[in-house]
Amino acid sequence: MSDGKFIADTLESVIVGMAESLREAQEELASAAPLDGFGRPMPQYHIPHLDFEIGFRLVTETKSGGGMRLIFAPVTSSEKSSEVTSTISGRFVAVPPGEGLPLPVLAAEVTGSGNARTLAVAAANSAGETLVGAEVQVNVDLEASRALSAAAGVAAPKIAGQVSFGEAVLVTGPDGQASTSVTFSAALQRAAIVVLTLETGTETIRLTTGKDIA
Incomplete structure (x- = not known):
């Protein structure tokens, strides 16, 4: 391996590790x-x-018996060496998701009362353009729902399997909007807080709802 190849590989390993x-x-x-x-x-x-x-500090050592090697240590009197001290500086820069292209942006609200609600969502991007035909996945965040319900004094909210959607995957229309129904079962505690997640691409938003939340 040539000296140049060794140096390049070593620096590459250090920088990649960083x-x-x-x-x-x-x-x-x-x-x-x-x-x-x-x-x-x-x-x-x-x-x-x-x-x-x-x-x-890079030392190139020529051995008395022939051959060369690169080391980071002093050489003996029976060996010839040349030494190079150098400094490399640079900057790692974060590249935004999408490599700088506009990112999806969601807005949503839950309307209605009682056990039947309507979830409406609007999708656009960070450049203000409407997203047509975008898929938005709707889910219940059980862990967050249980934590918030417990904080509200509901010890057994019974959230798992008690919230259903008309559609769990929405597709936005020409106006960038879509909607679906949200239904709470009779077993869901009235004071339970339900956290909904809506996802499209890299964008995720959360909404809180429940039987007692207008």
Whole structure:
């Protein structure tokens, strides 16, 4: 292997390792719960960029018996060596999801009262353009629903299987909107809080509803 190839491979390994560590750190930050136990939004963090500087001392050693090797240590008196000290600096920059293209944006509301509600959703993108034919998945966030219900004093909300949708996957029309029915069963506690999630692409929003929530 040539000296240049060895140096390039070594630096590549160091930089790729830094990039992987940065990605893992951002994933850990992104995994933080979006809501606290009372349904209040929690702070979200992201790493926009990371500046780095790598200093290294590279020694090329020629062995007395022939051959060469690259090391990071002093050489013996029977060996000839040349030494290079260098610094490499740079910046890792976060690339927005979609590589900078407009991202989907959802807006939704639940209307009605009692056990029968209507969920309406509107889809657009961050450039303000209406999204036609976009699929929006609707689900119940059981963990968040149970946590909020418990905080409201409902010990056994019986949420699993007690909330149904007319359609669980909505497709937006020419106006970028779609709607479906939301039905609460008789077994669902009146004071239970139900958290709905709506997802399309990278966008996820949450709504709270329930029998006693107007």
